[in-house]
Amino acid sequence: MTILETQTQRALTDDLRARVLGPVLRSGDAGYDEARSVWNAMIDKRPAVIVRCLGVADIVASVQAARRHGIALSVKGGGHNIAGLAVCDGGLTLDMSLMRGVWVDSAVGLARAQPGCLLADVDRETQLHGLAAVLGFVSNTGCAGLTLGGGFGYLSRRFGWTSDNLSAVDLVTADGRLVRASERENSDLFWALCGGGGNFGVATSFEYKLHPVGPDIIAGAIAWRGEEAERVLDMYRAFVAQAPRELTCVAALRVAPPAPWLSREVHGKPIVAMFVCHSGRLADGAEAVARLKAFGKPVGDIVQKRTYVSQQSLLDATQPRGRRYYWKSEYLRGFEPALFARAAEHAGRIASPHSAILIFPIDGATNERSEVHSAVGNRDAAAVINIASAWEDARDDAANIEWARAAWRDIRAFSTGGTYVNFLTEEEGPDRVRAAYRTNYARLAEIKATWDPENVFRTNKNIAPAAT
Numbered sequence: 328m329t330i331l332e333t334q335t336q337r338a339l340t341d342d343l344r345a346r347v348l349g350p351v352l353r354s355g356d357a358g359y360d361e362a363r364s365v366w367n368a369m370i371d372k373r374p375a376v377i378v379r380c381l382g383v384a385d386i387v388a389s390v391q392a393a394r395r396h397g398i399a400l401s402v403k404g405g406g407h408n409i410a411g412l413a414v415c416d417g418g419l420t421l422d423m424s425l426m427r428g429v430w431v432d433s434a435v436g437l438a439r440a441q442p443g444c445l446l447a448d449v450d451r452e453t454q455l456h457g458l459a460a461v462l463g464f465v466s467n468t469g470c471a472g473l474t475l476g477g478g479f480g481y482l483s484r485r486f487g488w489t490s491d492n493l494s495a496v497d498l499v500t501a502d503g504r505l506v507r508a509s510e511r512e513n514s515d516l517f518w519a520l521c522g523g524g525g526n527f528g529v530a531t532s533f534e535y536k537l538h539p540v541g542p543d544i545i546a547g548a549i550a551w552r553g554e555e556a557e558r559v560l561d562m563y564r565a566f567v568a569q570a571p572r573e574l575t576c577v578a579a580l581r582v583a584p585p586a587p588w589l590s591r592e593v594h595g596k597p598i599v600a601m602f603v604c605h606s607g608r609l610a611d612g613a614e615a616v617a618r619l620k621a622f623g624k625p626v627g628d629i630v631q632k633r634t635y636v637s638q639q640s641l642l643d644a645t646q647p648r649g650r651r652y653y654w655k656s657e658y659l660r661g662f663e664p665a666l667f668a669r670a671a672e673h674a675g676r677i678a679s680p681h682s683a684i685l686i687f688p689i690d691g692a693t694n695e696r697s698e699v700h701s702a703v704g705n706r707d708a709a710a711v712i713n714i715a716s717a718w719e720d721a722r723d724d725a726a727n728i729e730w731a732r733a734a735w736r737d738i739r740a741f742s743t744g745g746t747y748v749n750f751l752t753e754e755e756g757p758d759r760v761r762a763a764y765r766t767n768y769a770r771l772a773e774i775k776a777t778w779d780p781e782n783v784f785r786t787n788k789n790i791a792p793a794a795t
């Protein structure tokens with residue numbers, strides 16, 4: 328670290344301590360290492376300063392201070408982004424984890440969530456009213472990053488992207504102003520926030536449209552032996568093609584973990600698992616999953632009446648914080664038989680018992696709006712495939728990364744040409760960001776030039792401001 332850097336950082340710290348209410352942390356302070364840690368242990372970044380924001384005024388003061396001192400800025404919502412975009416080396420990180428309030432207005436079916444909320448925080452409050460927001464599959468993911476990148480989960484086939492179900496965002500802009508974006512106010516900014524990531528400012532609250540769901544639904548997990556993959560995946564293709572929109576069935580090819588719901592004899596052996604969620608009426612749900620439950624000889628079946636909240640956290644244990652992770656992902660144009668054959672082949676060469684190939688159907692409501700409806704686009708995608716490597720020891724990095732890359736090279740032939748921005752890894756650069764937005768990229772770059780011409784918000788999958 329140069330003397331100049333040290334002086335800038337000291338001045339920034341003094342400035343922030345005079346202006347914000349929340350803790351201002353530097354290396355060596357209690358809580359600094361916890362605040363800089365993220366879900367993916369491959370990421371080890373050391374911000375010069377971390378502000379644990381206590382309110383919107385702290386966010387405004389921090390953005391203004393970062394600009395005054397000419398220092399890079401990053402925003403940490405849930406810290407779940409695989410590329411570690413929440414933290415930045417030598418810059419200022421805004422940690423939102425002390426801002427996790429959720430307010431539900433059941434009369435109008437809206438929830439307002441602060442930027443540090445995890446999915447579980449929102450589900451917990453909305454389910455008190457028998458309502459749900461469209462969020463993701465793992466309950467300790469951050470709402471902010473998920474929503475700003477588009478977001479999909481068990482309710483997407485029915486209601487669209489998370490961002491299709493967003494009614495407003497409050498935001499601190501690059502020049503430190505507090506603005507509201509919705510279809511009526513700053514509508515160009517709102518269009519960009521529905522998928523364009525953290526490129527346009529720091530979101531201080533999200534307003535979600537809610538839907539009646541649960542509290543009890545038919546949902547859970549079911550699995551078959553890996554040797555039966557071909558037959559099971561054939562059934563899966565037919566099953567998802569006919570599934571009502573209330574039903575989402577995620578397929579996972581992996582090695583069975585020692586989970587109590589799986590028969591002991593398959594622990595450590597290949598399985599095809601499915602995570603199933605019917606968000607409609609119980610009787611309809613029971614009927615919709617009957618064919619799945621009757622197929623072959625499952626080695627575990629916990630598809631049953633359960634709470635929506637329990638389904639939302641069913642996958643949490645498979646994705647613990649602190650492992651090493653590397654993903655490769657594409658949007659799929661359909662459920663082609665050859666795709667499943669290739670996926671099963673690569674699953675057979677899996678390099679770690681924690682890794683998986685996951686297929687998330689997102690057809691239905693997501694496909695109904697036009698490509699230009701909002702920045703997220705990719706309305707032609709039938710599903711998302713994620714080749715998800717996960718392991719524990721740094722000495723195994725090369726083998727696990729290469730397994731994911733090899734499977735991806737093969738499976739790319741089935742892509743729409745698009746990829747999900749929130750699944751991009753650290754190494755995936757401008758060409759992959761363009762692939763994430765495709766024809767919407769040019770408009771995003773123009774809106775970026777209006778709202779953040781100096782690219783203050785660049786610790787993200789960056790959209791460069793269009794040349795004026």
Ligand SMILES: Cc1cc2nc3c(=O)[nH]c(=O)nc-3n(C[C@H](O)[C@H](O)[C@H](O)COP(=O)(O)OP(=O)(O)OC[C@H]3O[C@@H](n4cnc5c(N)ncnc54)[C@H](O)[C@@H]3O)c2cc1C
Nearest residue numbers: 404405406407408412463464469471472473478479525530
């Ligand atoms: C285990 C796991 C499961 C997942 N499941 C799903 C899923 O089911 N569906 C899905 O759609 N995605 C899923 N994702 C991807 C997820 O959407 C992204 O990882 C997302 O970035 C997580 O949000 P976060 O707030 O935790 O991000 P963080 O890591 O905290 O931040 C990532 C980036 O988001 C931006 N950001 C965060 N907060 C703000 C803010 N307040 N204002 C402006 N920008 C901000 C910043 O640019 C930051 O650089 C999953 C990820 C993981 C690790």
